[in-house]
Amino acid sequence: xxxxRRKHSWHFAPDWLRLRFYSRxxxxxxxxxxxxxxxxxxxxxxxCNTYGHGKPFSDGLGACGRALLQEFPDWQAxxxxxxxxxxxxxxxxxxxxxxxxxxxxxxxxxxxxQSFPLHPELSTGxxxxxxxxIEHIAFIEKQIVQVEKxxxxxxxxxxxxxxxxxxxxxxxxxxxxxxxxxxxxxKRFFAGQKWDKRKK
Numbered sequence: 001x002x003x004x005r006r007k008h009s010w011h012f013a014p015d016w017l018r019l020r021f022y023s024r025x026x027x028x029x030x031x032x033x034x035x036x037x038x039x040x041x042x043x044x045x046x047x048c049n050t051y052g053h054g055k056p057f058s059d060g061l062g063a064c065g066r067a068l069l070q071e072f073p074d075w076q077a078x079x080x081x082x083x084x085x086x087x088x089x090x091x092x093x094x095x096x097x098x099x100x101x102x103x104x105x106x107x108x109x110x111x112x113x114q115s116f117p118l119h120p121e122l123s124t125g126x127x128x129x130x131x132x133x134i135e136h137i138a139f140i141e142k143q144i145v146q147v148e149k150x151x152x153x154x155x156x157x158x159x160x161x162x163x164x165x166x167x168x169x170x171x172x173x174x175x176x177x178x179x180x181x182x183x184x185x186x187k188r189f190f191a192g193q194k195w196d197k198r199k200k
Contacts (some may be wrong), residue, residue: 013184015158020181022151026174029147033140037061040133047118047126048075054111056104057094064094064104066134073127079112151177 057064087101155162165176
């Protein structure tokens, strides 16, 4: 659709344009989320250069990783903390979802120990940048949830035919909404032909 010459001219279809607004905004948010996560990891390397490689948690930007960074501006204090206390802290940060807090605590201490020391004058500014980036990421994620709800509502109320696409394995609501909204109504593709309503 993007590269081949169109045989059918564009026409104003406000019902499909609403869904297109949502789907294109969802695409825009997805790009921004990727960009902000890459920005975060680029600066996280300065904060703790072995964190991404050592992986004390399955997702360094998960609930535990975010809470840990926001609540502790000095990670050297984490390394000096008793392992039992650190394990309890990690369990609290993850809302008790870590499978083995003691093992994660041990891995985190090792990651901090192996990382290059950060210059003290950079610590405060870098920590502020990382926490603000986390807040921005959380905002984008919230926006994604909201726009996907609007897409689902729009499809359910005005475009139930899109549900056929959603039901195909591997195609979710975002992909289905994007395909359908860019193509729009199918009736114009039958210009000059008899339109059979049963084909809708």
